[in-house]
Amino acid sequence: MSLTTSAQEVEPDRTPSNRPVRARSLVRTGSFWALLLVLTVVFVGPILWMFLTSLKTNPEATSVPPTILPEQPTTAAYEGLLRLDGSYPVLRWFFNSLLAATLHMLLVLFVASTAAYALARLRFRFRGVFFAVIVSTLFVPGFIFLMPNYLIIDRLGWLDTIWALVVPGAAGAFGVFFLRQFFAMLPDELEEAALIDGANQWQIFTQVALPNAKPALATLAVLSFLTNWNDFIWPIYVLFSPERLTLPAGLRLLQGAYTTDYPVMMAGAFVASVPVLILFIFTQRYVIEGVARSGLKG
Amino acid sequence: MAPFLAIFITFVALPAVLGLWMSLHDWDYMFEVRPFVGLENYFNLFDSASAAYQMFWNGMRATAIFTVASVPLLMAVPLALAVLLNRRFAGRTFFRAVFFMPYVLGVAVVGLLFRFALDPNIGIINAGISALGLEGVLNALGISTPIPWITAQPWAWISLVLMTVWWTLGFNTIIYLAGLQDIPRELYDAAKVDGASGWQQFRHVTLPGLRNVILFVVIITTLASANMFGQSVMVTGGGPGDSTRTALMVILGEGLESFRMGSAAAMSYLLAVFLGIVSIINVLLVRGRRRS
Numbered sequence: 001m002s003l004t005t006s007a008q009e010v011e012p013d014r015t016p017s018n019r020p021v022r023a024r025s026l027v028r029t030g031s032f033w034a035l036l037l038v039l040t041v042v043f044v045g046p047i048l049w050m051f052l053t054s055l056k057t058n059p060e061a062t063s064v065p066p067t068i069l070p071e072q073p074t075t076a077a078y079e080g081l082l083r084l085d086g087s088y089p090v091l092r093w094f095f096n097s098l099l100a101a102t103l104h105m106l107l108v109l110f111v112a113s114t115a116a117y118a119l120a121r122l123r124f125r126f127r128g129v130f131f132a133v134i135v136s137t138l139f140v141p142g143f144i145f146l147m148p149n150y151l152i153i154d155r156l157g158w159l160d161t162i163w164a165l166v167v168p169g170a171a172g173a174f175g176v177f178f179l180r181q182f183f184a185m186l187p188d189e190l191e192e193a194a195l196i197d198g199a200n201q202w203q204i205f206t207q208v209a210l211p212n213a214k215p216a217l218a219t220l221a222v223l224s225f226l227t228n229w230n231d232f233i234w235p236i237y238v239l240f241s242p243e244r245l246t247l248p249a250g251l252r253l254l255q256g257a258y259t260t261d262y263p264v265m266m267a268g269a270f271v272a273s274v275p276v277l278i279l280f281i282f283t284q285r286y287v288i289e290g291v292a293r294s295g296l297k298g
Numbered sequence: 299m300a301p302f303l304a305i306f307i308t309f310v311a312l313p314a315v316l317g318l319w320m321s322l323h324d325w326d327y328m329f330e331v332r333p334f335v336g337l338e339n340y341f342n343l344f345d346s347a348s349a350a351y352q353m354f355w356n357g358m359r360a361t362a363i364f365t366v367a368s369v370p371l372l373m374a375v376p377l378a379l380a381v382l383l384n385r386r387f388a389g390r391t392f393f394r395a396v397f398f399m400p401y402v403l404g405v406a407v408v409g410l411l412f413r414f415a416l417d418p419n420i421g422i423i424n425a426g427i428s429a430l431g432l433e434g435v436l437n438a439l440g441i442s443t444p445i446p447w448i449t450a451q452p453w454a455w456i457s458l459v460l461m462t463v464w465w466t467l468g469f470n471t472i473i474y475l476a477g478l479q480d481i482p483r484e485l486y487d488a489a490k491v492d493g494a495s496g497w498q499q500f501r502h503v504t505l506p507g508l509r510n511v512i513l514f515v516v517i518i519t520t521l522a523s524a525n526m527f528g529q530s531v532m533v534t535g536g537g538p539g540d541s542t543r544t545a546l547m548v549i550l551g552e553g554l555e556s557f558r559m560g561s562a563a564a565m566s567y568l569l570a571v572f573l574g575i576v577s578i579i580n581v582l583l584v585r586g587r588r589r590s
Contacts (some may be wrong), residue, residue: 040396043464043468046400046415047403049415050411053414063420065429066425114300139577141573143549144313144314144317144567144570145310147317147549147553147559147563148314148317149309149313151327151559168309170305171306171309230403231404232405232406252532255532262420265414266414268410269410272404276402277399277403280395280398281395284395285391288395288398288472291398292476293476294473
């Protein structure tokens with residue numbers, strides 16, 4: 001996990017540090033760290049507990065009082081999860097989720113970057129109108145689109161296919177809004193130099209603008225992957241065949257059918273969490289930056 | 299621009315209009331003929347004799363209860379955390395990531411996790427209460443144990459609200475933190491020179507400095523609460539009774555399970571109008587405070 005702090009984060013200390021009462025400040029520092037420790041347990045504990053439960057036998061997982069660490073760690077729950085294959089093809093769900101989230105991410109990067117570049121750097125009629133319409137959809141509640149989109153997907157013959165997961169959300173306003181700021185900040189000199197070298201707009205876009213926007217593209221990539229991987233409402237309604245479900249939609253079925261085998265349930269939940277947790281641990285700087293930006297410049 | 303516009307028009311612009319069109323028709327997915335009925339779908343939602351009335355307003359009430367209970371918590375707790383994390387100390391970035399971590403899990407995972415943790419008989423939360431010897435305290439307060447977290451009200455609401463706070467609080471915390479870092483340090487210095495206490499600094503420097511951020515957070519959080527769906531589906535199944543069956547569950551049941559899409563579209567537009575009104579009230583409240 002990256003512990004580096006960016007320049008922006010190195011802020012002057014806001015606690016009154018030069019108070020002479022040293023004992024009091026010791027107590028304060030102590031309680032500050034105690035509070036942080038408790039909060040860390042509250043936030044990481046349940047995730048850890050999900051993993052620990054998945055290593056227990058069902059009798060141990062449901063014993064009263066509960067054990068924290070598994071007495072005899074076993075991977076039986078994971079084997080159980082695989083044995084459900086057939087009616088509950090968990091591995092298939094995993095790869096369906098992975099494929100859908102990856103394709104969705106790539107599509108978002110492509111359509112958002114081309115649109116954002118056009119809106120930031122090209123002069124054309126109604127540019128302002130386009131931008132205003134796109135940004136205004138940020139404040140339209142998503143449920144408005146669910147039913148009409150279901151009909152459109154049906155018309156396109158995309159029901160129960162991966163395209164239903166990949167395409168509809170790809171024209172989100174956030175990506176365009178977010179990337180446009182980066183492209184707008186590019187110095188004009190870079191563009192002019194490229195023009196003098198005989199580059200056309202497409203070459204400027206791919207060879208000048210995109211490489212300069214790498215951090216923003218990385219942020220958008222991670223955020224769109226996370227959103228798609230975790231999506232719940234849409235997949236449970238547009239997918240029907242058991243072998244085509246995503247993991248979240250599959251977990252809902254598991255929940256209905258296996259409410260008594262808790263290690264298997266927790267193993268399923270853990271399998272669905274691992275990719276996003278790993279992705280988050282390695283890219284948390286980008287994720288957090290992206291979220292922070294969405295609030296400040298909104 | 300073209301690829302974006304193609305998707306945008308097909309899946310954002312067209313559906314917004316198509317939804318309105320559907321809401322003005324007796325639009326049943328199963329039938330070929332979908333006659334124009336004008337505003338009848340909307341009137342039905344206000345007519346206590348219609349089939350949709352009871353279901354819809356029960357869902358609206360559930361969504362309203364959830365929103366009223368969760369939004370203040372999701373405003374206040376992340377603000378306190380953000381102020382805490384805004385101090386300079388080793389590992390600040392680490393703790394920021396820790397509080398954000400649950401947010402990257404999906405609602406299906408969080409739902410499964412809490413369905414297990416909240417189980418009245420074998421769940422770790424009731425086990426923790428008895429391990430800490432809190433049963434006596436709860437009984438003295440008139441609360442019988444084990445607590446029926448999922449199967450009785452108001453416990454079901456308390457469970458759904460608290461798990462949502464746990465799950466999503468990192469998002470608002472990060473937005474507040476970014477806002478805090480934009481408040482000029484000189485303002486705090488000036489306040490200290492004037493002899494302002496920590497609380498006075500918070501009241502007169504931090505809060506005014508965060509006004510726009512607070513407005514953004516309250517609107518985004520209200521929108522998210524109004525979308526409440528997965529938590530109820532995974533943890534309570536809409537129960538006990540129909541008490542946690544939210545508006546979105548009702549809308550999707552009507553539209554995509556019973557396939558009465560015209561009626562369901564009318565419901566979703568009515569909910570959107572309510573949300574718009576709530577947002578406008580929020581803007582006025584936050585703006586109003588600026589003048590005083």
